[in-house]
Amino acid sequence: MIITQILARNASMYRDKTALVERTPSLNLRKSITWEEFYTTSNRFANALTKKDIQKGEKIVQLMTNCLEWLPIYFGILYSGAWAVPLNFRFESDKILLCTNIAEAKVFIFGEEFIERIKAVRDELEKSVHLWIFTGPKALCPDWAVQYETFIEPESGNEPPDIDLDIEDDAALYFTSGTTGDPKAVLLTHRNLEHACYIEHAHHGQTHDDIFLCIPPLYHTGAKMHWMGSFLVGGKCILLKGVTPKWIIEAVSEELCTIAWLLVPWAHDILIAIENKELDLSKFMLSQWRLMHAGAQPVPPSLIENWKKYFPDQDYDTNYGLTESTGPGCVHLGLENASRIGPIGLPGIDWEAKIVDKQGNHLFANESGELIVKGPGVMKEYYKNPVATAETLKDGWLYTGDIARYDKDGFIWLVDRKKDMIIYGGENIFPVEIENFFQNNEKIKDIAVIGIPDDRLGEIPAGIISVKPGCMLCESDIIEFQQELPRYKQLKKIFFGDVPRNPTGKIEKPKLRRIYAEDKRKDIRKLLR
Template identity: 35%
Template sequence: MFIAEKLKIISEAYPERVITSFNGKELSYGEFYRKAENLAGHFQDLGYVKDDILAFCLMNSDSFLIGYYACQIGGFTALPINTKLTAPEMNYILAHSEAKGLIYDERLASVFDLLEGKLPALQHKMVTNREFEAIIDGERRHAERREALDADTAVVFYTSGTTGRPKGVMLTNRNVAAIAEIWSESMEMDQDDRMHIVAPLFHCAASHVFSIPVIYQGGMVIIEEAFSPEATIRTMEQQRATIFFGVPAMYSILLNTPLLEKAELSNLRLLCYGAAPMPYELVKKVKALFPDVNVQNLYGQTENSPGATTLKDQHALSKIGSVGEPLPQTEVQVMDEFGKPLPTGQVGEIAVKGPQVMKGYLKNEEETARTIKDGWMYSGDLGRFDEDGLLYIVDRKKDMIIRGGENVYPVEVEEVLYAIREVLEAAVVGIPHEIYGEVAKAYIVLKEGNKLTEQAVIDFCKSQLASFKIPAAIEFLDTLPRNASGKVLKTILRDPVNI
């Protein structure tokens, strides 16, 4: 069942049940559906037809989810845009996608003013807190029901663009419904769950792994505009959150926030993490502080909606570094360069097959054909299966360092660096070397009030790593550069001029 249909059914059966909480304001399923249908009807009245692209560049809020569901109700294609992009980056996405409508936060007006007249396909712009609220809260509109097919493009997410131009990932109605089913089953979500979202909703993980799956089951989404450790802890406590998702950096910060130990979080049942490897010591601390709460690691890419594998609580400490087993309805293989599955233990490219695999890249058939072969989506990640059928990511293909013919996987070096008591965050990249071709360089962020020398880091690495894996250079930073989804931007770290 497509997500708009499911929302309508729940809103009619349980109109008073709370669907979202944002800044102290709660919306019921009935109110939410009416607002989304009003917006869908408004754009239909403006002449928008099926498959027209409606972009929205919104901060985390209930408005974001209203906009997303309005697209599904009206038969449009949603295009969430990263709010942190510059005007030229926004211009590229809007021009490439040929979006016909745009809803944006009024705080971003100066960015979109720079694009005036540069987007011939764009027919209408709407600013939140003014036109948006007037329409969704106005006189009841009934959107025309348009036939929705499995293969219709429901949403386009532009990849973060860590290399080259971002690509528009087209996800269908079936993709979105499938990933809602898959993750809600994997996390055992139900109508009593209260999902706490601090990660950006314009990224597909916050929307498709958490928000939409919990709504699909009739639960509630607690939305914060952004992550702030003390505010997040207070919200988690006051709103009685049952599930929380954060990238490892968030957990590292939370665990170093004294308020966490004092908070009353007895409603929590599941702590999820993803987007980057979670060091063993960090998982151990989370489990020690929350012994009765399950933890779950999540792995996937925008191209699979996202969803490929998951590591559940029973393996959290015994299978550290693993991203777990294939999700329901999902096949995962480790392939050689000829597209043949490799045996247990051998490293190859991770490929995924399932109903959540994308339709393709918008206006990019060549890249689509390179990524999807015989129904398998090639992830660009290198991995291996262990004897228990659990998957380990060895590294991104592009991140692997080849030092004098020896492969160095940054994840392995980073795990060692995280074991140093003073280290809060670490990232390892390859830098040019006149003899070895490439060597490893480590960027380190220290915990507040701690000190550490380069020699101390090297000495510790010598006790843990083969000599060719030891970083040849170390640099201490105040923070690591990250994109909006929490991933470290290693392209920036490889070019010191940008730091």
């Protein structure tokens, strides 16, 4: 069943029941819409697009932070037959330009936070973008855009446009990045999206009475695909804008949430707040909270052990996935295996998984190799990138690039991640981007960026900097220089030293990790004893 049909069914079965709630604790605001409002708003948007001659298969960029309008707009795009193209709201102007050009997007939907970033590249974007739709307040709408509420006036029509959609049709482009940091467009079909609904429901058993707390950004497959298990049964979703331990616990308590997917830093911060007496759990209604699941980065076993001390009756699950597998679920621990803390688990429902060597031979217990998966969630292709597609998709198998091993019971453990990528609080950071930035400093001879283990964030970016002869640099100089970088890409640790390179000119990062990262791991292990 195409997911637009699921939305229509929910609107028919649960017409006046709440579908989505937006909570903004910093402003003490709460808004909501029913399933009927969700459905009719999506259809109005789809009809308004078709009146602007948007054809099936054309691409529509969606650059928005989480809000009540996000999902109705996404479904409206799908109802129109166009492809949804959600962009990472942390992208700077150059990445916005690159991704929009790859997609050849005809329509660009954006929030007020992105006006200046778009202005910087709008002249170049005008080559393909014919329509700009602004989702912010009317008073802030640029003169070159149409305001969203004006665009979807009631006369647009409450029923979906007459577009012939098939389950095998292309549906969405989700941008990820390769090991060089260049975004790649993952093409997903309507069948991929449908499968995400059913596998998430199969893994976590959502019912119509479950209430899902959604905190991660909706542009990411992780958050949206976890929500789809609740969506399948018409369950309520709470969109929380802003993340603090108190706001998370308040949302669970006041909205009676039963399921929450947390990134490791958020769970870590909640535990610290409890231990520091900043949160008194006895003051909140939490008995209905039946499931906490985590993913997007390796989950420290010590975190879950501590979590269970405060939430002993709560189920726990960890999920592994990637954009190319339509988000999480190709491997997951499973509620029945929650006592096994450490592995990422077993193949998900309808998925196969193998660990193979460089020749593609199947490996067995305690032998490390590449994790490959096969199932209905595997992407169609990397859009406009046949070389990368051929390297990643082989005989129906998706080569994840992640190194893993089996234990004696057949559970899968991650050994290493894709090449040099740093996972910082659930966000992917590519060292080459930071290295290229710092090469603009005239006093820097060479720089290497690696990930150093961090108990809360998973990894933090660290820089090893070689200074040109006769020049002087100190840590404060580096901190000042990097202010032009997005905050999450700024170096959190700075070392001054030699940057070793091999005969072909490549930085020897394994050597640097042994020098700088291994000592940090030893320190963490000491703290955990």
